[in-house]
Amino acid sequence: MELRDKMRVIQEFVPGQQITLCHIIANPGETLYTKLGLDPQTDYTKSAIGVLTVIPYESAVIAADIAMKASGAEIGFVDRFTGTLIITGTVSSVEAAFFAIREYFINKLNYICCELTKT
Numbered sequence: 001m002e003l004r005d006k007m008r009v010i011q012e013f014v015p016g017q018q019i020t021l022c023h024i025i026a027n028p029g030e031t032l033y034t035k036l037g038l039d040p041q042t043d044y045t046k047s048a049i050g051v052l053t054v055i056p057y058e059s060a061v062i063a064a065d066i067a068m069k070a071s072g073a074e075i076g077f078v079d080r081f082t083g084t085l086i087i088t089g090t091v092s093s094v095e096a097a098f099f100a101i102r103e104y105f106i107n108k109l110n111y112i113c114c115e116l117t118k119t
Contacts, residue, residue, distance in 0.1 A: 018112040019105055020083075021053040022098055025119055026091045038076045038088055049076070050087040050094040052101065057083035059109075063101045070100030091118075 025032070026048045033039070038049070050073065054060050063085050064078040073089035073096070087097055098116050105111040 016055055016112070017059075017105075017109060019052060019054050019102065019114055021051060022102065022114055023051050023117045023119070024091065024094050024098065025049040025051070036076065036086065038086075039074075046090060047088060048091040048094040050085075050089075050098055052085040052087075052098065054083045054085070054105075054111075057081055059083070059105075060085045063105070066101045066104055067097035071096035073097040 028047065028049050032049065033047075036049070050067075052060075052063060054063055058080045060078050060083045061080050064075050064087075067073050067085070067087050068075060071089065071093040073087040073093045076086040076088045078085050087094055089097070095116075095118075102113050102116065106113050
């Protein structure tokens with residue numbers, strides 16, 4: 001039996017209220033869209049993927065609602081069991097959505113938030 005056969009993943013919940021990841025991938029390739037199961041008819045040259053993780057996990061639903069209302073971004077994936085939110089749209093719409101999410105979570109919900117990063 002090899003080492004990789006013995007590996008396992010353990011996910012731990014850390015109590016608190018925080019956005020732990022907030023990242024924009026500008027102009028991602030078609031392969032990334034396909035692997036993530038996102039809309040294959042997107043114009044990849046003018047698009048962005050935003051990835052956000054939040055604790056407590058259920059607040060990913062709130063973040064998704066804010067993202068849709070704050071910009072033209074679309075929800076690619078939201079999971080209330082892992083706190084993951086993936087949004088798509090133009091770079092400016094994804095950025096506007098994340099700024100709105102961070103502002104609400106910091107100012108209204110008293111969350112600790114990481115910095116927004118972009119590649």
